[in-house]
Amino acid sequence: MKFELTILGCNSAIPAFNRFPTAQILQVDRQLYLIDCGEGTQVRLSQFNIRKNKINQIFISHLHGDHIFGLIGLLTSFSLGGREKPLDIFSPKGLQEMIDVQIKHSGSHLSYPLNFHEVDTTVSSLVFEDNLVEVHNIPLIHRVPTSGYLFREKPSALNIRSEKIKELNISVEQIIEIKKGADLKLSDGSIVPNTDLVLPPWQQRGFAFCSDTLYNETVIPIINKVDLLYHETTFLHEKLEQAKYTKHTTALQAGMIAKAAQVGQLITGHYSSRYDDVTPLVEEAQSVFPNTIAGMDGERYEVIQKRNPEL
């Protein structure tokens, strides 16, 4: 089962150097979750051959333009494509009025139900779940109410060891129960524990999106040991004062967050337009947290599915 992030845009504020403003797609199995929607997101989806109709949920971090100005274009394009299934948008307060006014004046009509869900950016809580993932928001510190998002896979069904079916003559009904975690009672009354019957469970993969934010240690326990962390690295640490003033994080600080949270991999991004080459930002984060990789438009970052180690 796939668990893969695609970056659609990794620049901050103004598009520059062929980097679009923030938008990302998390694919879990065949489901696509859109995170932020900067201007040109629908263009990027088309350029990167991503089927936008697989998107049913959109998670918006905050209402700064470089994270939302592509939303109205995407929403109306869904309509032009005849979409009928509902779309859910999770965001801080205010987004609905922005969208409603644009729909009204542009003579648009949405062909599908659009549901806005207001996210309380002051506390982390469950904002969405389906059969694949749970999504919690992550309170961030920025110039306007802002929230990151943590995606965690739900436990998947256990896989039975195929050789055991024949060996113990397990019935279809028993298989169903074993996959849910049941032990097996044999005809002689003895019990075979579930762990002897199934393969070790799949690890539940996770992805955390933290942008935009001031250096903020309160996220560390929330994103603890997540496989993949996208954390903004707007500036080099030599621009710390500017980062503080604009409520952004330096690459060095992002590395510190990744290290303290013991994440699997850190992806950089939300680069200031002052940086054409982002290598120094990535290297600065790597100096603290070596397993750092550059976020870049069009790049894909997969988390491989692994089983828990045998006990």
Next chain:
Amino acid sequence: MKFELTILGCNSAIPAFNRFPTAQILQVDRQLYLIDCGEGTQVRLSQFNIRKNKINQIFISHLHGDHIFGLIGLLTSFSLGGREKPLDIFSPKGLQEMIDVQIKHSGSHLSYPLNFHEVDTTVSSLVFEDNLVEVHNIPLIHRVPTSGYLFREKPSALNIRSEKIKELNISVEQIIEIKKGADLKLSDGSIVPNTDLVLPPWQQRGFAFCSDTLYNETVIPIINKVDLLYHETTFLHEKLEQAKYTKHTTALQAGMIAKAAQVGQLITGHYSSRYDDVTPLVEEAQSVFPNTIAGMDGERYEVIQKRNPEL
């Protein structure tokens, strides 16, 4: 003096085949006029190395998303770049509320004066002039109030024939008057007519933008003999019923308008996303009006400066 159109986006509705939605830049001398502003316009300006700070006027045809959804991004990027000089936007009613609501919720603040000018789409009149051009609107027929725009160069100063200055011992004061059209009175009281003293005047170049519109013959006298006409060619003529229903023009009809108006050159565009290859649309227009050329993102169309013929 340059008079050149650059197409930033030539697709209709949904971006497709690397064609962005509608936006164009008309450059006259060193001044840039932006016409429509579909999503991604600021990206295109950057990709095509066009200095956006040279834009002081924006002309919007109508409030459908594919002509305006890039506006808020451009306006806020101007601010992020520290713009101070005023910006004037000409459009049908409703645009200001759309922009104001977005500015409010996105926590943006514009660093420069932004002036909205409402265009009456029912009648052609002068909507703007500076020292280079006059701009009249062109009433169009679409599903919402819509207006094209006609740009006409103003007459430039006459160029004196340099050999006459010495021959007739013309003073600096007299030169100034001759450039304005005055005759020359010699010391013996005789008169040299202005036409003997100056080169034939420059022709006043023109560009007309007609999109979106139903086939509409009322534009013909307004755009008569314009050098360059951009006219939408959303569909092939085999889709005439769909063109009528959506209030668009077929390529054949655009050729008929260009022919009847005796324009210099026709540029096609606003292509339906059903067409990957636009050659059939261009060829259909050419079957009626041979001097038709394909509009395409990134292409430039210059009108060369010519003098009137010697009488």
